[in-house]
Amino acid sequence: MITIKGLAKSFGKLEVLKDINIEIQAGEVVAILGPSGSGKSTLLRCINGLEELTKGSIEVNGIVIDASHSKKERVKKVREVRVHTGMVFQQFNLYPHKTALENVIEALLTVKKMDKTQAVKIGEDLLKRVGLFEKRDEYPSRLSGGQQQRVAISRALAMDPDVMLFDEPTSSLDPELVDEVLNVIQELAKEGMTMVIVTHEMNFARDVAGRVIFMADGVVVEEGNPKEFFAGPKTERARKFLKMEE
Ligand code: ADP
Ligand code: MG
Numbered sequence: 118m119i120t121i122k123g124l125a126k127s128f129g130k131l132e133v134l135k136d137i138n139i140e141i142q143a144g145e146v147v148a149i150l151g152p153s154g155s156g157k158s159t160l161l162r163c164i165n166g167l168e169e170l171t172k173g174s175i176e177v178n179g180i181v182i183d184a185s186h187s188k189k190e191r192v193k194k195v196r197e198v199r200v201h202t203g204m205v206f207q208q209f210n211l212y213p214h215k216t217a218l219e220n221v222i223e224a225l226l227t228v229k230k231m232d233k234t235q236a237v238k239i240g241e242d243l244l245k246r247v248g249l250f251e252k253r254d255e256y257p258s259r260l261s262g263g264q265q266q267r268v269a270i271s272r273a274l275a276m277d278p279d280v281m282l283f284d285e286p287t288s289s290l291d292p293e294l295v296d297e298v299l300n301v302i303q304e305l306a307k308e309g310m311t312m313v314i315v316t317h318e319m320n321f322a323r324d325v326a327g328r329v330i331f332m333a334d335g336v337v338v339e340e341g342n343p344k345e346f347f348a349g350p351k352t353e354r355a356r357k358f359l360k361m362e363e
Contacts, residue, residue: 203273263294
């Protein structure tokens with residue numbers, strides 16, 4: 118579903134990602150772990166076409182974005198990739214002046230040009246799926262952080278993505294609201310959704326991910342089975358990281 122080859126990304130002189138090679142199969146749930154500043158968000162943003170690649174290529178379900186593409190080609194491919202990937206951010210990024218339902222169906226109306234009745238039907242089903250049907254007409258300011266994040270997940274699902282990308286989806290939530298969001302993500306995993314999740318929730322990574330990728334300083338330091346990784350990381354860098362996360 119996702120093939121990343123020789124990916125490098127720099128901001129000016131700062132090399133944030135260096136020769137990243139990752140392959141993710143359809144239906145896989147991959148947790149990306151690593152200290153702050155290691156390039157995790159940048160990696161997700163590259164997959165979603167939000168960053169221009171410095172070197173290498175990323176293929177998402179057959180759509181290839183290559184660093185060597187012309188600007189015109191890049192714009193075209195990025196547009197395609199965006200439609201096929203759903204992204205959920207730490208800060209929920211909902212439209213404050215739209216209700217929960219309006220947030221969820223926005224892209225269906227504007228990008229997919231769907232008629233309103235059909236979009237509302239899909240939107241309501243998605244809100245039901247995350248347990249928020251009764252909140253459909255509320256504005257984000259009247260929802261808890263956990264509820265806002267579940268609306269954001271519904272909104273990303275509305276486009277029927279091939280891949281869901283999560284960038285620390287629970288990091289700005291009060292502790293008691295974390296589980297309601299993780300439960301929704303776990304349900305998606307059970308349904309076979311391909312997902313890449315940047316997270317600091319180690320228990321969640323161990324229990325839900327099929328694979329963990331540990332990054333530091335812009336490189337993949339270690340990857341493998343979560344149970345094995347948490348029981349005995351192979352590198353000193355990962356050992357140190359896990360100790361700090363305890
Ligand atoms: P992580 O998500 O693992 O904390 P990031 O991908 O956010 O790491 O950032 C990796 C590095 O890239 C950091 O040093 C950060 O300051 C830098 N960085 C990220 N985005 C930009 C940007 N748009 N311009 C300049 N530097 C950036
Ligand atoms: Mg980040």
